[in-house]
Amino acid sequence: MRTVFRQTMGRESVDMESALARLLDVLMIAMAAALARLLPAGEGHPILEGAFVALDMALAMMLLPWFGVYESWRGRSKLHLTLNVVAGWIVVQLCGLAMMFLLHRAGLLSRIWCVRWTVITAMLLVASRLLIHAMLGRIRRAGRNLRMVAVVGSGAHRDGVLASIAASTDSGFRAVATFDPLHGETVADAGLSSFSELRDFANWVRRERTEEVWLAMPMSQEHAVLRIVEEFSGDLVNLRFIPDVRALAMFDRNVVELVGLPAINLMASPMTPHALMQKALFDRVFAAAALLALSPVMLLVAAAIKLTSRGPVLFSQRRMGADGNVFRIYKFRSMRVHAQQDGVVHQATRLDPRITRVGAFLRRTSLDELPQFFNVLRGQMSVVGPRPHAIEHDDQYRTIVDGYIHRYRIKPGITGWAQVNGFRGETDRVEKMQARVEHDLYYLRNWSFALDMRIVAATVVRGLVDRNAY
Template sequence: MHSTTHTGTSVAIRNGGMLARLSDVVAIAAGALLTFRAAGISEGSGYDSALVAFSMLLALMFFPSWGMYRVTRQRLFWRCVLVPVLAWLFVLVASCALVIALHRSYRPAMEWIKEWAFISAAGVVLCRLAAHAICLQLTRHDVRTCTVAVVGSTANCRQLMRKVDATPDSVYRVTVAFDTDPKAQAIPLGLPTFCDREAFVSYVRNAHIDELWLAVPLSEGQTIVPFVELLRNDLINIRFIPDVSGLSAFNAGLANLEGTSAINLVASPIASHSLIGKEIFDRVFALCALLVLSPVLAGVALAVKCSSRGPVLFKQRRKGANGKVFSIYKFRSMRAHVEAAGTVKQATRNDPRVTRVGAFLRRTSLDELPQFFNVLRGEMSVVGPRPHAIEHDKFYQDIVDGYIHRYRIKPGITGWAQINGFRGETDRIEKMQGRVAHDLYYLSNWSFWLDMRIVMATIFKGLGHGNAY
């Protein structure tokens, strides 16, 4: 099991990806090429080119050790300006020394070296500033304060609070506690403390607490089960923090929470730092898709407008990542009508509400194209579990095991369930169970290449399907 959302965020802040390293290498190479002519060198000699190549290689090797790819909200000037400039000068000097050692008669043109050093330094600094801004923007929903409810004795709760408070730039804040030993004489914690389990769970729900930490000894394992059962259909991360220190054999299931080891019981299976690349792909893919398909979008919009009275776009409230509600966009495929309050009727075969143009759009999935705007807005992903009407969520989350955990990541335009035939009307519980099982499989086995496989399958075989009506 992976670390959870906020643990993954701290990893994302500490480590840069290959894209950041590549941008620095490009800045070094571009600086060298731009300054060849400016320094009166029509073309770089073989040794000049070797110097550039060695600089790029050494940058890849040494920049990470200088903390170049550590993104924090503090010491911006040091992290994004001074350190990159010093690291680049070190790499440049080391590269010159290496090339001169290999060919003693080589002496690079000093004017070129100075201009190259300056321009590439500026490029590297700009890359660091841009990467810093992008990382914080993409993880803005994760670096916010994460509220925590703690279950345990007063002493254990107090110890956890001290560790959280002592951690610099901590994203966690303990806001409520459940005392497992209310008879013990202890100094109050200074925050809402409960002894009644039902009242505690109600407070956690109403206050929209993000995480539940079960800080109980292994001998009191029975304390865990009721809380997990009561909160199993809520989008809250649940961690078990036993009073042990030597669990290195179980690293796959551990999370480091401000110096305290926790075992993930209920948490997102995809770490946040892994989703940064997915976010970048989503925005780029959606923008390209909208540009390429703009004539199709215009044609479909005209056809919808001419087919029946009503708006071109259909909007409906759906749940996104972590249960956040948003408005999903589709081309309208039905005649304008009013649903009964609190109900949403799924389209059925030969549904009289569906227009002739709408039936074609549904069969070919062209009605889903406006959701690329949802992707650009950051509300959806290209690949992920399909979002359902909120009324259907309320019905199924207590019937289908694991249903609510589909919303631990952004919903998608297409998904693993859809390319495996689970789309269209869910007139039987078994169909929804199959769809949810495929969605949970996707969450547990997510990778960038699995996303690419789903996108390719959607393009080549998923645009039309017999269950879409």
């Protein structure tokens, strides 16, 4: 009964904190709208703007939890929290604006006020969380609001976990004991209680009311893990497994749930369904906006192609998409119509005679890629991701370039981390393709909404004109 009571009280406390955090966010959205209106702004409809604010408040209540901003961030990256908050608010605002467009009321809103409100709200949402975490960090550095951690394991992996805890003084965790179930060795550290016997270790954990026991052990030590789990099966202790899988995993070792069971991804898409949903939502909104804004440019490009060379305006080619699904990618035609041998693709080279004058300009400025926003709208591509190659090149490189096929764990992109770092154009040597793949895998391992924004900005600033694009 005591166990049930403590668990119930813990859930109620978490639910209350989450409810208060949501209420605070909604109030800050309203306050930011009022602050934005106090400053000089363009003409707007006050009643309609009030309805827009109310709509965004409701959307925030529904959408922000998807971005994990109300979960416990003890020991987790504050930068990721900040990015999640900003990304969540941008999605809320975009959805609100989309509703206004559908109702044909967007034209009655003051654009200056709307932009100002968006920025002020983002600043308030981030500042409030950073302030709370700064206060908690100060409290934790003073030795309060800490969770005591006993680390089980041996060797370099255990030492790395202990070092990470010690270095994260604001995280709210403090290592207080170690136990080596494999070799029975103790740690010579005055600040840690060290044990070589499980019974002594377990009794100490219970006596000192230690909240956390972290198992920093290899995956092969199943028997030792089961012994510890069985020992603490009747205790209110958080047992967390931090396996040493560095030599096995292709990407970050995130834990997922499969048919109700926890699973560690060793070789699977490193992006969670939640992250993919964020990315897909951004892709569709950005692609629609880009096509609307660039439609005059696309019409001029189409006319220039048609007037200067024979053949269709668009060129299409089969490419591999996410999880190996094949689709047809669209580009503005930049070459003269020519016969091509089945199963053989000849990459464009510098001074390639097949490229037209207009085509050379389009390829150099990447304007030939604009029709791919239609691929994005159809869900076949992303705005940012690894660039897709011809299927013939996939067959060639997947066996000779390490990690090549893992580029297709997510949707290919119009631009990517490799492209903004100079890896564009012809890959006439395997080393070039290897470097491109390494950049693509870095993107998959480190994806964030902020990284996508950085790549988009870099594409606009310096990626549109590149000496390697021909």
